[in-house]
Amino acid sequence: MDVFVISWRGQHEKAGLIAEAVRVAGYKVVIIYSDPSDSVVFPKSITTVRRPDNLFWADKLTACIERLSSDYMMVIHADCLTEDWSQVVAAAQDAFSRLSNLAVWSADVRGTYWDIRFTELAKIGHGSLAAAVAIDSLVFAVNRAVVNRLRAARLSTNPFGWGIDTLACCFAHRTGGLIAVDKSVVVKHVGVTGYCEEEAREAGQRFLQEYEHSERIYYAWIHSTMRSRYRLFRLENDATAKAARAASHREQAKSPKRYDVINDLLGVIGKRETRYLEIGVRDPEENFNKVRSAHKMSVDSGLNNPLNPLDSTSRSDDSSLNTAKTDMGDSESGFDVIFLDRYRLAAEAYRDAMNALDLLNKEGCLVMRYCNPPTEFHARETAECRETPAGRYWSGTTWKAFVMLRQRPKISACCVDSDWGIGVISRNPELFASLTRDVVSPFCDYSELEKNREHLLGLISYERFTSLIRGG
Known part of the structure; x- marks a missing residue:
């Protein structure tokens, strides 16, 4: 053989x-x-x-x-x-x-x-x-x-x-x-x-x-x-299917949305000329165009829009991000907020997040979506498997990447309980709660999240989030 x-x-x-x-x-x-x-x-x-x-x-x-x-x-x-x-x-x-x-x-x-x-x-x-x-x-x-x-x-x-x-x-x-x-x-x-x-x-x-x-x-x-x-x-598995469908509907109905959280973060920055980067823009109408910032840049853009009106179609680990890093200069002039929505599997999401963190200024924040999958069917690894009780809704294993990021030193992170879990990672280690290192491995099972969701994700309400970023 x-x-x-x-x-x-x-x-x-x-x-x-x-x-x-x-x-x-x-x-x-x-x-x-x-x-x-x-x-x-x-x-x-x-x-x-x-x-x-x-x-x-x-x-x-x-x-x-x-x-x-x-x-x-x-x-x-x-x-x-x-x-x-x-x-x-x-x-x-x-x-x-x-x-x-x-x-x-x-x-x-x-x-x-x-x-x-x-x-x-x-x-x-x-x-x-x-x-x-x-x-x-x-x-x-x-x-x-x-x-x-x-x-x-x-x-x-x-x-x-x-x-x-x-x-x-x-x-x-x-x-x-x-x-x-x-x-x-x-x-x-x-x-x-x-x-x-x-x-x-x-x-x-x-x-x-x-x-x-x-x-x-x-x-x-x-x-x-x-x-x-x-x-x-x-x-x-009708009861399971009904529960998964109900969870999907609850997540879809939750408010605020990711762009609200992004605008909140940009709004508390003490300067007018804010800088925003979005990685993974499938359609700019869904999020990019709703963000309020003086300077906006996109990478891997407009994939679901045939006109593709945005800046770049490069992968987030390619030369486009390196160019962005050079353009931003030192940590004082890096991006204030980066929204990352390129991949939904742990290894790729973690890699992109690590690349993106280097582009933030010293008080900057990285925002990720799909960090709080409501059921194991939403947290499946294969997007095209739509016959599961979760149907077309898919969070992937982004949550694993987010939990691993929460264990890194010199940063802090929380997950806002809305819009499928809005993960916010700050380069200010004092802004949010931290997580003890080595709590979870890259190959852990969804059952670990189910047993200890609030602790692993730093799950908080939107009201608590807005209070924290305003110094409350």
């Missing part, structure tokens, strides 16, 4: 650790990666293949297929976590050796739409394998026949790769192959997409042209099965 680790900017250290663990266990492993920098370093013992940084999953999968030299291909995405990667590979290899008709194997990957609770068809024997309708291509393995089917498809027409894994599963169903998930091999997906999901969805729909007629029938069956099972889950 040939093992390929998929890596991209921000994931290379993890990719190197995964690949080394697999190599030491005696497996052939290659890292397929992309990065705009020429200075990426991997362990010298690992073979690497660099791909263009402007291409995505389909291109990297093509590179895997081109380099395959054995009967089975395994792919591991670097934004996944598990205890022992060598055991993951061993489990896949063992499954293929025991099941002659096994076409597609997957670990039990948590945090995706293709949850085994909804994909499982039946147990396979007395072990930990379960037959499934489909899998997610995060940690998976396929036989040579599936590889050849993917090779025949025009993968380049679907650069983001949505639906390529489903094609593999449809081919397996069509040819009598087995799709199996090993429920004893648990992997957690902690990543986030770095592209426009709407574009990926549209490309995935166009990719259906690559399916044969019988494969399209299986495609329809797979998605019909998933929709039915999610609906059944919601019916069987």
Whole structure:
């Protein structure tokens, strides 16, 4: 079995650790990666293949297929976590050796739409394998026949790769192959997409042209099965679903909104020429245009507005923020308030917040949204999984980033109980309450938040917030 680790900017250290663990266990492993920098370093013992940084999953999968030299291909995405990667590979290899008709194997990957609770068809024997309708291509393995089917498809027409894994599963169903998930091999997906999901969805729909007629029938069956099972889950958990829907309605109805809190912060500053930066402006009408400040700047702007009338479309960790930092000069002339709404997963939100804190002046404040998810369904890691009781409402795991930020020295933070949790982080360590360090780990569970919400978030009312910033 040939093992390929998929890596991209921000994931290379993890990719190197995964690949080394697999190599030491005696497996052939290659890292397929992309990065705009020429200075990426991997362990010298690992073979690497660099791909263009402007291409995505389909291109990297093509590179895997081109380099395959054995009967089975395994792919591991670097934004996944598990205890022992060598055991993951061993489990896949063992499954293929025991099941002659096994076409597609997957670990039990948590945090995706293709949850085994909804994909499982039946147990396979007395072990930990379960037959499934489909899998997610995060940690998976396929036989040579599936590889050849993917090779025949025009993968380049679907650069983001949505639906390529489903094609593999449809081919397996069509040819009598087995799709199996090993429920004893648990992997957690902690990543986030770095592209426009709407574009990926549209490309995935166009990719259906690559399916044969019988494969399209299986495609329809797979998605019909998933929709039915999610609906059944919601019916069987009706009380839970009702509670989640009620929580969504309560959050939507809460006031003030984030722009009210931002304007309050700008309003108490003892100068007329305030400076404001917004990172993650999907539509300026939602927040940016409602902020009152003499100088306003935006980064990653207008993504949901085709006219995109604002300043920049750069990522918040790119040169645009470095330019902003240079323009602002020293800490006296940095931004007074920065609103951060770019990512809703902990690792990315934390990284962006740390970058943004450097752009504040010594009394400046960073504001984050979605810091107080009302239920575990709102705090799911996958935005597109809309069949949950939370429906289209999604807070992600921003709350974890906010709690980690509250533990940092020389800052203080609170969460205003409104608008899905408005986190306010001040460079003034005396303004809000602090949190003891190492209270929560990056991989903690939502249950920890549920048990100790007020303490972890520094949750306060809007009235208490306005009193604090006015010196009360």
